[in-house]
Amino acid sequence: MEQKSHIEAKKLNVYYGNNHVLKNINLQIPDKKITAIIGPSGCGKTTLLKSFNRMIDIFDEVKVTGEVLFDNENIYKKNIELTHVRKKMGLLLQRPFPLPMSIFDNVAYGPKIHGLKSKKKIRELVEFYLKETSLWNEVKDKLQAPATSLSIGQQQRLCLARGLAVEPEVILGDEPTSALDPIATRKIEEKFHQLKKDYTIVIVTHILRQAKRLADYVIFMYLGELIEAGPADKIFNEPEKELTKEYIKGLIS
Amino acid sequence: MIKRKIEEIVFKILMYSAFITVLISFFIILFTILIKGIPSLNLKMITQTPKGGYYLGKEGGILNAITGSLILACSSTFLSMMISFPIAVFLNVYNKKKSRYVQVIRFSFDVLTGVPSIVYGALGLIVMYFFNLRASLLGGTIAVTLLILPLMCRGIDEVLQMTPKSLLESSYALGSTSLETSFKILLRQCYPGIITTILISFGRGIGDAASVLFTAGFSDNMPGNFLRPAATLPLAIFFQLTSPIKEVQSRAYAAAIILTMIILFISIMSRVISLRFEKYKIK
Numbered sequence: 001m002e003q004k005s006h007i008e009a010k011k012l013n014v015y016y017g018n019n020h021v022l023k024n025i026n027l028q029i030p031d032k033k034i035t036a037i038i039g040p041s042g043c044g045k046t047t048l049l050k051s052f053n054r055m056i057d058i059f060d061e062v063k064v065t066g067e068v069l070f071d072n073e074n075i076y077k078k079n080i081e082l083t084h085v086r087k088k089m090g091l092l093l094q095r096p097f098p099l100p101m102s103i104f105d106n107v108a109y110g111p112k113i114h115g116l117k118s119k120k121k122i123r124e125l126v127e128f129y130l131k132e133t134s135l136w137n138e139v140k141d142k143l144q145a146p147a148t149s150l151s152i153g154q155q156q157r158l159c160l161a162r163g164l165a166v167e168p169e170v171i172l173g174d175e176p177t178s179a180l181d182p183i184a185t186r187k188i189e190e191k192f193h194q195l196k197k198d199y200t201i202v203i204v205t206h207i208l209r210q211a212k213r214l215a216d217y218v219i220f221m222y223l224g225e226l227i228e229a230g231p232a233d234k235i236f237n238e239p240e241k242e243l244t245k246e247y248i249k250g251l252i253s
Numbered sequence: 254m255i256k257r258k259i260e261e262i263v264f265k266i267l268m269y270s271a272f273i274t275v276l277i278s279f280f281i282i283l284f285t286i287l288i289k290g291i292p293s294l295n296l297k298m299i300t301q302t303p304k305g306g307y308y309l310g311k312e313g314g315i316l317n318a319i320t321g322s323l324i325l326a327c328s329s330t331f332l333s334m335m336i337s338f339p340i341a342v343f344l345n346v347y348n349k350k351k352s353r354y355v356q357v358i359r360f361s362f363d364v365l366t367g368v369p370s371i372v373y374g375a376l377g378l379i380v381m382y383f384f385n386l387r388a389s390l391l392g393g394t395i396a397v398t399l400l401i402l403p404l405m406c407r408g409i410d411e412v413l414q415m416t417p418k419s420l421l422e423s424s425y426a427l428g429s430t431s432l433e434t435s436f437k438i439l440l441r442q443c444y445p446g447i448i449t450t451i452l453i454s455f456g457r458g459i460g461d462a463a464s465v466l467f468t469a470g471f472s473d474n475m476p477g478n479f480l481r482p483a484a485t486l487p488l489a490i491f492f493q494l495t496s497p498i499k500e501v502q503s504r505a506y507a508a509a510i511i512l513t514m515i516i517l518f519i520s521i522m523s524r525v526i527s528l529r530f531e532k533y534k535i536k
Contacts (some may be wrong), residue, residue, distance in 0.1 A: 055422055060351045087428030097423045100442040100533040109437070110427040146533045159423065166427050 006031055006170055006200050007052055011066035014047055014056065021047050023224045025066070029217075034192055034201045036215035036232075038208065040247070044224040045204040046174050052202065053089040053172060054082060087114065090163025090199075092176035096155035098147030099162070103139050106147050106158055110166035129161040133191060153184025160191065171195065173203035177210065189214055208248070212236060220244050286513065290506030298507060303473045308492060310500045315508055321476045321483035323515070325390060325469065326459035329397040333405050334451055336398075341409040342435045346421070359410065365403035371463040373400040378467045390476050390483040393469025400464045401454040408450030412443045420535055442534055445527040452523050456516050462487035486512045 007029040014022040022044050029035050029052075037045045050056045051068060054075055067074045075085050087110075099106050107126040116122055126143075130136040135157050139150070147158060156176060163171065173192075177185040192201055192214060205211050211218060211232070218235040220228045220243075228235060228244045239245050301314035340358075348355045377396025386392050416439060424434040440447070462485075470482025471492070486508055493505035 053426065055426065058349075058418070058421065058425065060349050083428040083430055086426055089426070091422065091426035093419050093422065095419065097417065097419045097535060099420070099423065099438055100535050102533070113427070113429055113433050113437070148533070148535060162427065 005029055006071060007202070008069040009048075009051075009066070010069065012048075012051065012068060013065045014044075014051060015063040016059065017061040021224050022051070025226050027219060027226060027229055029200060029202055031200050032196060032198070033216040034196050034203065034214050035217040035219060036211040037202065037204045037219045037221060038206070038211050038247070039221035039227075041206065043221045045206075045221055048219075048221065049172050049174055049202060049204050052170070053086050053091060055086075055091065057082075087166050088168050089170040089172050090160070090166070090168040092156065092159055092163065092171070092173040094175045095179045096152060096159045098150075098155050098158055101147065102144045103147050103150070103158065104143040106162050107165050110162060114166060125165055129165045132164060133157040133161040134187065135161060151184075153180050153187065156180060156184065156188060157191070160188070164195075168199070170200045170202065173201070175204050175206065178206075185210075208250075220247065222247070283513070286506045286509040289503055290508075290510045293500070293503040293507040294510060298504075299511065302475055307473070308496060308501060310498050315484070315486070315489050315504075315511075317473060317475050318484040318486045318489035318508070319511060319515075321390065321469070321472075322459050322486040322512070324476055325393050325397060325465070325483065325485060326455055329394045329401060329458050330451060330455045332394065332398045333402040333454065337402060337406040337409055338447075340406050341413050342439070344410055345413040345416075346431050346435050346439065359407070362403045362407045362410075366407060368403075369463070370400050370461045371466070373397075374464040374467050377464065381468065386480070388468060388470030388482050389478075389480050390469060391479040393465040393483065393485065394479070396464040396468040397458045397461065400461060401458045404457060405450055405454040408453065409443075409447055412446030412450060413439060415446070416442055417535065441530065444530040445534065448523045448527040452520055455519060459516065460487060460512065462491050 005028040009025050009027050012022055012025040013020070025048065037048060039045050047056060051064065052070075056062050056064070064076055066076075068076060070085060070088070073080075099109055101109070104126055107129055108122050111122060111125055116125070127136060130139065135154060138154060139145075139158075142149070147155065150158060156179075160171075171192075177188050180188065189210070192203070195201060196216075203214065205214075215232045218230065218232050219226060220235060220239075220241075222243055228239060228241045235244065236248060239248060297312070298314040299316055299319060301312075302317045303315065304311060304313035307313035344355050344358060374396050376399060377392055380395055381387075381389075381392045420438065420442060421434060424438045429437070465485050465488060469485055469488075471484050471488055472482045473484070474481075476483035490505045490508045490512070493501045493508065496502060496505075
């Protein structure tokens with residue numbers, strides 16, 4: 001890899017109880033590109049993604065060995081300031097989960113907890129990020145309405161705006177379009193294309209076509225192991241490993 | 254096919270009859286206290302304290318018991334809320350679900366919920382002896398707090414457990430601390446459920462006679478000092494109901510109407526408040 005990299009995993013192993021979910025993962029995520037993690041269900045894609053911002057911590061009986069380096073700092077070392085690590089990575093989940101408050105407060109929540117007090121600044125930020133996610137025109141007249149009153153596609157974009165508002169460097173998406181209809185999916189994908197100028201984006205997807213549409217770089221996982229990683233063209237057109245070939249052809253799923 | 258249809262019908266009938274049994278019991282209780290109590294219900298009851306010989310059928314009211322009960326129930330509900338919300342948050346946010354520790358605590362609360370209230374009264378009495386307190390409003394508050402604490406803890410705990418895990422994830426992903434997640438996200442999400450729990454606990458607290466029997470004492474004066482004995486509605490009902498005089502017995506039912514009305518009023522109020530927050534809830 002010639003580029004410098006935000007996220008790097010070294011000998012990463014994750015166990016859920018006795019279940020060895022990630023086996024000796026070594027990888028680098030290229031900067032300011034869209035990286036897609038693909039692979040069949042239950043292969044550890046989501047676990048890998050969530051190990052990048054230590055979200056796996058909140059699951060039961062998790063054990064992690066090895067390192068995940070973020071800006072050359074191991075985020076699994078002791079005494080790390082977790083809130084800072086997580087602030088630098090926005091997370092989009094399979095189903096959008098807006099916070100139980102108004103649309104405005106959803107976006108304002110992040111900047112507020114990180115110490116922004118000026119009401120004027122907060123209002124500007126909210127407007128900026130709602131525009132950034134093309135939501136502003138749809139919600140500008142009902143900013144005080146509960147976030148749950150939005151459609152599910154709008155909610156996902158609200159979650160994106162909320163994540164961007166804390167000024168992360170990386171966006172992590174755990175199948176961020178799997179609950180959305182095709183139109184809402186396209187909107188999110190367009191956003192990703194615009195956002196990769198400024199952010200490093202990592203998404204998990206089980207839809208090959210989506211990976212082809214979006215990804216610059218692809219990581220293929222199978223049964224907890226990293227089988228192959230490389231630029232999208234190469235993985236999709238001339239994969240080296242037999243397993244990758246079969247998966248791309250749709251023989252295993 | 255027919256067997257499945259019959260199953261369906263049988264269970265429907267069972268459900269309806271269970272529902273109707275509960276409804277009928279509720280109305281029987283309500284009608285009993287209304288029919289027996291209304292003749293004695295008058296404005297004096299809620300505006301006057303007992304004059305001499307009230308429990309023998311003379312002039313006066315039970316304002317002291319109403320006030321006493323309200324103060325006692327409010328303060329112990331408040332106290333146990335202050336204790337049980339942190340406990341529930343501790344169990345749900347700061348510990349993992351399958352932790353043995355959490356399971357032991359939950360089990361203990363379940364056991365404590367089933368302990369009869371007279372035992373809490375006795376426990377309160379021991380605590381009072383330890384601090385050299387006489388029967389007083391404070392003693393009653395302690396006993397009732399102990400009584401409703403396990404109920405409230407488990408209630409709030411159950412409500413918090415129903416929060417979708419992904420909501421917590423979303424909050425953490427923004428860089429919130431556990432504390433911010435608890436108070437800014439979890440509390441708002443669970444507000445309606447928590448209100449209901451508090452309400453149930455309040456109802457249990459204001460209506461319980463056994464726990465205040467030794468601890469709060471009884472008095473004909475208005476409660477003004479936490480260290481003095483105070484009258485409570487359940488005990489006022491109890492004393493009047495055991496009187497041989499018909500008229501006094503009828504006053505007991507009137508007092509029961511007042512107690513029911515207080516609970517009804519508070520239920521409706523909290524319903525209204527929690528409805529306002531329901532709309533933000535993530536389903």
